[in-house]
Amino acid sequence: MTSASGVLSVGELARRIPVGRERFLLGIAGPPGAGKSTLAQRLRDELGVVAVVAPMDGYHLRNEVLRARGAVARKGEPDTFDAAGFVADLRLLRDTPLGVPVPWPLFDRAIDEPTPAGTIIRDERVVLVEGNYLLLTDAEAPGWAPVRGLLDECWYLDAPRPVLTERLLDRHTAGGRTPDEAHLKVTDSDLRNADLIATSRHRADHILSADGSGYRVR
Template structure:
């Protein structure tokens, strides 16, 4: 295990206060695409070991066939391209902590969600959920925030975030032109919407360094 950066130690300490045996808390990590949500969530989970599980909002992407039926393929990633009501319902079950909950997981290599991919048992005290729209006030997204014990908003340097997003799109088969068009087009419209929800977070983390977070 590599040495933990001081900022990460502070965040880990804060997460540890939520991971109390015998109770269930849900921590929400929010931010625009490529802001570092997944990296931070898994860094915390690895450091906490059996005391934490990660459940991503992206597991509630609508399937490609449904997006085609609705005419929303080109807008994939927008708020109405998710099963938001299903996500809120699952978070409520997770917050109760009474039973093993099987959550879906999004697989970028196939651009589809996979049902029942993440098992969260009742003995796990902290569930970390990460996603874009956890702080939105529109229904049904508005049901998320009341479930969260804390919400952290990641606000990285914008040019750096966009470059990370372009690199991500290229890793999954898009050309440089296609990647930039997506990052600066529909992705950016979504990012602007997400940024407008930051004032609802319990903690806003600006220009958070991601080095060594995935310990």
Template sequence: MEARELDLDRLADRARALVADGRRRVLGIAGPPGAGKSTLAGQLAARLEGLAVLVPMDGFHLAQAELTRLGRAARKGAPDTFDAAGYAALLARLRAPEPGVTVYAPAFDRALEEPIAGAVPVPPGIPLVITEGNYLLHDAGPWSAVRPLLDEVWYLDLPDGDRIPRLVARHVRFGKDRDHAARWVAESDEANARLVARGRDRAQLVVRMD
């Protein structure tokens, strides 16, 4: 496993090398909540100028009504609050693009706290799919099917002293009061972060975000 400091130019060069032969590849960006996965993935896709499309794992959140029915709403963000099998099925389909067929992936609306179906078009001619999320390296249950579908995975490593305040601020920005946000991070997000960290050694590259 390689480790390096964040350098967007070098990371973009590494991503381009994955698709140098023009074939479809899938790059995963993993890490704990608040590490900067969605930010880096978005910047990388923009830097690649039409070579990549971003498909977030968070589009496979179960709907809030279903989480409530299952009694899991208070643990939203845990592995069993996603449709992991559906995510793996989409990745398998994206790995084998059909000529002339655009695949539509879901996204997650943080303002609504709900997944949005059919929000991300993936044309067949795009060589790189970038996907990001907490559980790309998780190896329990249906999540174990995800890692074999990724050509390369990068793990983002941000010190807790930076990551946790950013995470609290994000929850506040999307509607939680600060006390509620701090409790949610301490009781829910950090439990998930410890689980995510167990997969760190399964990544090809660790990106130090500090």
């Protein structure tokens, strides 16, 4: 049931996710800084052992590859990820029977690198796949188009631009950038990514926005 204010609690959102005999892949898309990781983890906590979070961040290309391509400053943009590897592993999740282990990479912010097989997905029947580029077409970013068809459902988490800007500045300064470096990264890369991602919003099954401790859904 939705509250009188029109805001759904995380528990109410979790009850919208089907938990059946087959694995269900729920995408959580949206711009950087929108709170996708937080929402995914809160849903996982509500669902318990039947669910696991599978972030897209583990498919960042390694820094040595980005340096060779002259792309370090653009890290986080669509072509700085292993989109083909991400798609292949999503297919593997769909095709692998429950109980058979599927390794999934994670991203370690402390070393700014992906860690192969950071988590192992086995019996979980709900996989919460969170990331920026889950709804893009090949015209918008080559290599990402197959993702949407591999997800059973995809939600888009939105947030106002000033909120994104503040969160991203805090993230980058906490990661060691100077305020000027953080500002450049946000304005020259992150917010451009956010504009690209926003063009894919209409492909989501539902659009969410945080409201207090809950979320509005449309």
